[in-house]
Amino acid sequence: MGEDERRLPSADRASERDPLIRIEGVSKRYPAGANGEPVAALSDVNLGVASGSVLGVIGRSGAGKSTLIRLLNGLEKPTEGRVVVDGAEVSSLDERRLRDVRRRIGMVFQHFNLLASRTASGNVALPLEIAGVPRAAIRAQVAELLDLVGLADKRDRYPAELSGGQKQRVGIARALATGPKVLLSDEATSALDPETTRAILDLLARINRDLGLTIVLITHEMSVIRAIADQVAVLEHGRIVEGGAVFDVFTRPQTEITRALLAGEMGLRLPPSLAERLRPEAGPGTATVLRITFRGEHATDPIVARLAREMGIEANILSGTVDEIGGQPFGSLIVALPPGPDVAARASAFLSARDLAVDPVGYLAPAIGRSRHVA
Numbered sequence: 001m002g003e004d005e006r007r008l009p010s011a012d013r014a015s016e017r018d019p020l021i022r023i024e025g026v027s028k029r030y031p032a033g034a035n036g037e038p039v040a041a042l043s044d045v046n047l048g049v050a051s052g053s054v055l056g057v058i059g060r061s062g063a064g065k066s067t068l069i070r071l072l073n074g075l076e077k078p079t080e081g082r083v084v085v086d087g088a089e090v091s092s093l094d095e096r097r098l099r100d101v102r103r104r105i106g107m108v109f110q111h112f113n114l115l116a117s118r119t120a121s122g123n124v125a126l127p128l129e130i131a132g133v134p135r136a137a138i139r140a141q142v143a144e145l146l147d148l149v150g151l152a153d154k155r156d157r158y159p160a161e162l163s164g165g166q167k168q169r170v171g172i173a174r175a176l177a178t179g180p181k182v183l184l185s186d187e188a189t190s191a192l193d194p195e196t197t198r199a200i201l202d203l204l205a206r207i208n209r210d211l212g213l214t215i216v217l218i219t220h221e222m223s224v225i226r227a228i229a230d231q232v233a234v235l236e237h238g239r240i241v242e243g244g245a246v247f248d249v250f251t252r253p254q255t256e257i258t259r260a261l262l263a264g265e266m267g268l269r270l271p272p273s274l275a276e277r278l279r280p281e282a283g284p285g286t287a288t289v290l291r292i293t294f295r296g297e298h299a300t301d302p303i304v305a306r307l308a309r310e311m312g313i314e315a316n317i318l319s320g321t322v323d324e325i326g327g328q329p330f331g332s333l334i335v336a337l338p339p340g341p342d343v344a345a346r347a348s349a350f351l352s353a354r355d356l357a358v359d360p361v362g363y364l365a366p367a368i369g370r371s372r373h374v375a
């Protein structure tokens with residue numbers, strides 16, 4: 001597979017063969033945004049999501065994520081293009097036919113959207129009541145759903161008596177009540193603490209695995225993508241600027257926005273004494289600091305030794321880590337280059353030619369009391 005092909009912003013190659021969800025040439029303009037001017041919320045978005053996969057859509061606030069979700073469940077119509085979910089063109093259906101399609105699309109919300117006046121069971125039962133399911137069948141299904149999300153013992157509790165994580169479990173059980181094929185998650189863990197987030201993401205991953213549900217989740221956190229998604233699409237100003245397999249995008253981000261979103265997740269993990277000497281700009285006596293990311297067969301290359309032997313560039317290793325995403329290992333080395341004209345450019349060219357990802361990290365100021373760049 002060529003580099004260009006891999007970088008197509010279409011999220012998934014498999015999905016191009018068997019996409020359960022297709023977003024084709026979709027643009028969405030709102031006639032009047034916050035300041036009264038028209039807003040291009042989405043521009044020429046193309047995405048395919050394979051049946052049974054998890055697509056994470058990430059972007060900063062205002063990037064167009066919620067608009068994308070609302071187009072998927074037919075709450076909004078695109079200005080241009082088509083949205084097809086499980087064979088139904090939601091972008092052109094009338095309200096009555098949309099109601100049928102929405103039964104195949106479960107929705108999980110950031111703030112849970114539970115009815116305060118109904119118990120956990122009552123909330124999960126609601127979509128079944130609306131669908132006209134007989135009472136006895138509802139009782140049995142609700143019990144099964146609450147069991148699935150680990151809330152069998154909370155069936156008679158009201159939302160006010162439940163923790164955030166428990167409320168979200170009720171929300172997930174309710175979303176599953178009509179037996180959907182697709183689950184849309186709108187920042188489902190953004191209101192939860194890290195530990196609860198982890199538990200809810202584990203639950204969603206289990207639902208994806210055991211029930212074969214296709215999941216599209218929107219988030220502003222790369223940690224969520226990393227925990228659960230197979231594919232990722234990065235939205236910025238209404239456009240998909242980068243997309244592909246999570247491992248590829250994490251280990252080889254192509255755009256500044258993706259790098260910025262990854263900054264916390266792929267943290268530098270420099271020792272504090274080095275971190276405090278890191279500067280965003282070059283200055284007198286600073287050493288250029290690079291991150292080299294190794295993947296697959298390059299993971300064991302003695303690359304720093306080769307840089308010295310073949311290029312005469314003696315880099316100092318500041319830190320090294322081995323990690324994995326979706327079971328695929330990768331390594332990161334943070335190195336400081338010696339000063340000198342073109343050293344950084346030559347080192348980057350040498351490393352890039354060996355199929356290693358090289359990202360500039362910053363500049364290391366000399367240690368107090370030392371005149372050289374040595375770390």
Ligand code: ADP
Pocket residue numbers: 030031032033034039040041059060061062063064065066067068
């Ligand atoms: P995100 O979910 O990534 O924060 P949104 O899809 O909510 O992004 O918003 C994308 C852009 O569209 C923003 O500029 C937002 O202000 C605008 N927008 C969203 N919904 C509406 C609406 N109903 N009317 C007008 N403008 C909207």
